[in-house]
Amino acid sequence: xxxxxxxxxxxxxxxxxxxxxxxxxxxxxxxxxxxxxxxxxxxxxxxxxxxxxxxxxxxxxxxxxxxxxxxxxxxxxxxxxxxxxxxxxxxxxxxxxxxxxxxxxxxxxxxxxxxxxxxxxxxxxxxxxxxxxxxxxxxxxxxxxxxxxxxxxxxxxxxxxxxxxxxxxxxxxxxxxxxxxxxxxxxxxxxxxxxxxxxxxxxxxxxxxxxxxxxxxxxxxxxxxxxxxxxxxxxxxxxxxxxxxxxxxxxxxxxxxxxxxxxxxxxxxxxxxxxxxxxxxxxxxxxxxxxxxxxxxxxxxxxxxxxxxxxxxxxxxxxxxxxxxxxxxxxxxxxxxxxxxxxxxxxxxxxxxxxxxxxxxxxxxxxxxxxxxxxxxxxxxxxxxxxxxxxxxx
Amino acid sequence: xxxxxxxxxxxxxxxxxxxxxxxxxxxxxxxxxxxxxxxxxxxxxxxxxxxxxxxxxxxxxxxxxxxxxxxxxxxxxxxxxxxxxxxxxxxxxxxxxxxxxxxxxxxxxxxxxxxxxxxxxxxxxxxxxxxxxxxxxxxxxxxxxxxxxxxxxxxxxxxxxxxxxxxxxxxxxxxxxxxxxxxxxxxxxxxxxxxxxxxxxxxxxxxxxxxxxxxxxxxxxxxxxxxxxxxxxxxxxxxxxxxxxxxxxxxxxxxxxxxxxxxxxxxxxxxxxxxxxxxxxxxxxxxxxxxxxxxxxxxxxxxxxxxxxxxxxxxxxxxxxxxxxxxxxxxxxxxxxxxxxxxxxxxxxxxxxxxxxxxxxxxxxxxxxxxxxxxxxxx
Ligand SMILES: Cc1cc2nc3c(=O)[nH]c(=O)nc-3n(C[C@H](O)[C@H](O)[C@H](O)COP(=O)(O)OP(=O)(O)OC[C@H]3O[C@@H](n4cnc5c(N)ncnc54)[C@H](O)[C@@H]3O)c2cc1C
Ligand SMILES: Cc1cc2nc3c(=O)[nH]c(=O)nc-3n(C[C@H](O)[C@H](O)[C@H](O)COP(=O)(O)OP(=O)(O)OC[C@H]3O[C@@H](n4cnc5c(N)ncnc54)[C@H](O)[C@@H]3O)c2cc1C
Numbered sequence: 001x002x003x004x005x006x007x008x009x010x011x012x013x014x015x016x017x018x019x020x021x022x023x024x025x026x027x028x029x030x031x032x033x034x035x036x037x038x039x040x041x042x043x044x045x046x047x048x049x050x051x052x053x054x055x056x057x058x059x060x061x062x063x064x065x066x067x068x069x070x071x072x073x074x075x076x077x078x079x080x081x082x083x084x085x086x087x088x089x090x091x092x093x094x095x096x097x098x099x100x101x102x103x104x105x106x107x108x109x110x111x112x113x114x115x116x117x118x119x120x121x122x123x124x125x126x127x128x129x130x131x132x133x134x135x136x137x138x139x140x141x142x143x144x145x146x147x148x149x150x151x152x153x154x155x156x157x158x159x160x161x162x163x164x165x166x167x168x169x170x171x172x173x174x175x176x177x178x179x180x181x182x183x184x185x186x187x188x189x190x191x192x193x194x195x196x197x198x199x200x201x202x203x204x205x206x207x208x209x210x211x212x213x214x215x216x217x218x219x220x221x222x223x224x225x226x227x228x229x230x231x232x233x234x235x236x237x238x239x240x241x242x243x244x245x246x247x248x249x250x251x252x253x254x255x256x257x258x259x260x261x262x263x264x265x266x267x268x269x270x271x272x273x274x275x276x277x278x279x280x281x282x283x284x285x286x287x288x289x290x291x292x293x294x295x296x297x298x299x300x301x302x303x304x305x306x307x308x309x310x311x312x313x314x315x316x317x318x319x320x321x322x323x324x325x326x327x328x329x330x331x332x333x334x335x336x337x338x339x340x341x342x343x344x345x346x347x348x349x350x351x352x353x354x355x356x357x358x359x360x361x362x363x364x365x366x367x368x369x370x371x372x373x374x375x376x377x378x379x380x381x382x383x384x385x386x387x388x389x390x391x392x393x394x
Numbered sequence: 395x396x397x398x399x400x401x402x403x404x405x406x407x408x409x410x411x412x413x414x415x416x417x418x419x420x421x422x423x424x425x426x427x428x429x430x431x432x433x434x435x436x437x438x439x440x441x442x443x444x445x446x447x448x449x450x451x452x453x454x455x456x457x458x459x460x461x462x463x464x465x466x467x468x469x470x471x472x473x474x475x476x477x478x479x480x481x482x483x484x485x486x487x488x489x490x491x492x493x494x495x496x497x498x499x500x501x502x503x504x505x506x507x508x509x510x511x512x513x514x515x516x517x518x519x520x521x522x523x524x525x526x527x528x529x530x531x532x533x534x535x536x537x538x539x540x541x542x543x544x545x546x547x548x549x550x551x552x553x554x555x556x557x558x559x560x561x562x563x564x565x566x567x568x569x570x571x572x573x574x575x576x577x578x579x580x581x582x583x584x585x586x587x588x589x590x591x592x593x594x595x596x597x598x599x600x601x602x603x604x605x606x607x608x609x610x611x612x613x614x615x616x617x618x619x620x621x622x623x624x625x626x627x628x629x630x631x632x633x634x635x636x637x638x639x640x641x642x643x644x645x646x647x648x649x650x651x652x653x654x655x656x657x658x659x660x661x662x663x664x665x666x667x668x669x670x671x672x673x674x675x676x677x678x679x680x681x682x683x684x685x686x687x688x689x690x691x692x693x694x695x696x697x698x699x700x701x702x703x704x705x706x707x708x709x710x711x712x713x714x715x716x717x718x719x720x721x722x723x724x725x726x727x728x729x730x731x732x733x734x735x736x737x738x739x740x741x742x743x744x745x746x747x748x749x750x751x752x753x754x755x756x757x758x759x760x761x762x763x764x765x766x767x768x769x770x771x772x773x
Contacts, residue, residue, distance in 0.1 A: 276773040291768035298709070298767070299716040302694035303687040306397035315398055327683045382672075384679035389655050391678065393670035
């Protein structure tokens, strides 16, 4: 695409956003219910949220880079970047947030059958089904392949038994993408990547309270859950082959890590100017730390840009998302330490109106999970050692 | 512009990398000249080769006989210089002085550019006046005198000053020491009477001068750019030099890191290859992440310089600050992970530590540049 085509697309996009993005949707996200997750049980917070979601859905802008036949807008990488930039320029909220978009979708695009793509990708793009991720188990966190949840082959269906843990939003999700052991003798090649309905008989969830005071995640129990092997012609319940789900799981983790890394802009903003303005006189040593942080954030921003550019043309090392996740999440934790330090006693408030219900302290606590969820920092460093630096025995 | 090299730049990187690893290697250049106590601190034969490769005129316009390339390309060469610790006047002559000459009159260009391009002569720049980089303050004075100027004052840390046939000097022609305006740049020839060098060897075995100007008489045509209006050119030089020294620092960091990772893949202790110990693996992987980030922001800054972006100044300081931090980490981890052998002169890892130290001070250290980032961001 030529630069002039791209500039025309930019102008068109700007006009479209101007006409279609309600002012309320250009405000920063303040609370959990400012985020629209879709799904069977979803409700809209207000009319603006509904209108913004629907207009984006109809244009394919919930998943702009996906092909049109799967509910996307079929944008080229360059066009998608323009859309991202233009949305960022007006502070537009994402119309739809979902594990389907960030995680399952990319895996289906890569490994799914045509039938699976037609059905599930369209459902995801249209925000009809909310997904959750069933990977971790009480005994299998970093060492994920040691998982024990077992699916017994019963001919036309499996019977799944076991327990998952840390399943984010399991209690709000409609369906689960779940790692299930289907061969006990083979560690890596005995795992199947299954999709099934959380409303199935035998599935139950129990929320777990986080240190931030909210409880987005759950223990999830499977008690003789019957999972059919097929949901229709060319729509098997598993993604990829039976017993070869580990490849799918790893591919998906790459996307999850990329997303958590905040490389696409989430973790790149500077804070020094805003914090000193908001909090008045600031200790010179803290100011120096803020300056060092801003240097690191701007540098990481450049890395994020380079990473996304390289991913698009296949120049990035396949293990690079691990590095991005490591660096991005450690940076984000530092950001919130500094926000707390600059905020002083006000930042300690747990429920006041002035702090939007204790937002600084709750966010600060929530970010501690960044270097745990989707694989810990230590595990990221292990992967870099092994796959990029090629260190022995790693 | 995507943040990776295009085909031409990739080709240049391959060429520069092979050339520097062969001709500019530590053994052939740094150690060779150091062990002979060479008063220049670099090899003129290699510098001639730089000219033959076209490196000397990368930043000189095509109309003026150069290659008319940009900061991204100059940085590609600088990264390889850093990796091989190649002593050369590339940064001072072909980046800083060349950037100043870009803004000179045709007479100035005609007088100085040919020898710069041919590699027959090298040039230096005199900016700092104390032990830390503070270009906001210029006290060195040039007073009107007849058709020309009379220069008096002192300059510090003039890299390869004694070997430079001409030195670009930032001096004050009006106003007080802390004023932005009133600065003028002069091309001062080596043989100007009243100029004296106190040349010293630095920790990285490069040479630098303390220069004293004692009523040095200069013609009117020694002026580069406008009288009293030199600040913009000085700033352009500083940005190019900072982004360039960031690139060299990335090279130093990568060189030290590669050497260290190689070493821990070979060395055995406790019956194991030490690279198997997670205590070392995690630090090496952390270092790798930081080096990649430092490299990305340096490429970004170079692209902004080439694009004439308003953000170039900010990102130049971000790059310089980030690289200084990361290269410092790389050389410290390098020496530590080498164990006792890292302390020996025979092993190259210590040479990286020395070069990094000198590079950190050049055109502002990480603290100075982090401070600039804060100021430019309004706090
Ligand atoms: C907010 C949040 C949301 C999550 N959402 C989901 C979800 O939706 N679905 C899901 O399946 N999971 C989810 N997780 C789980 C997450 O993926 C796991 O917590 C993570 O993989 C770590 O596993 P673990 O908690 O068992 O820690 P462990 O594996 O027990 O690790 C404990 C500590 O030991 C370290 N460690 C472990 N192995 C090594 C090693 N080899 N070398 C060095 N150090 C090591 C770890 O780095 C960590 O510091 C979520 C977690 C959080 C915090
Ligand atoms: C200035 C100086 C003076 C000295 N004087 C003396 C002296 O008078 N007499 C004398 O006998 N010796 C002396 N030494 C030697 C000194 O004791 C050794 O250098 C030191 O014990 C380290 O051993 P090494 O150099 O073989 O490094 P190595 O053991 O090869 O270590 C290389 C790197 O690997 C790391 N490493 C090694 N094993 C592990 C592990 N299991 N887990 C994690 N990391 C590991 C080390 O920490 C180091 O970073 C001196 C050394 C120096 C530098």
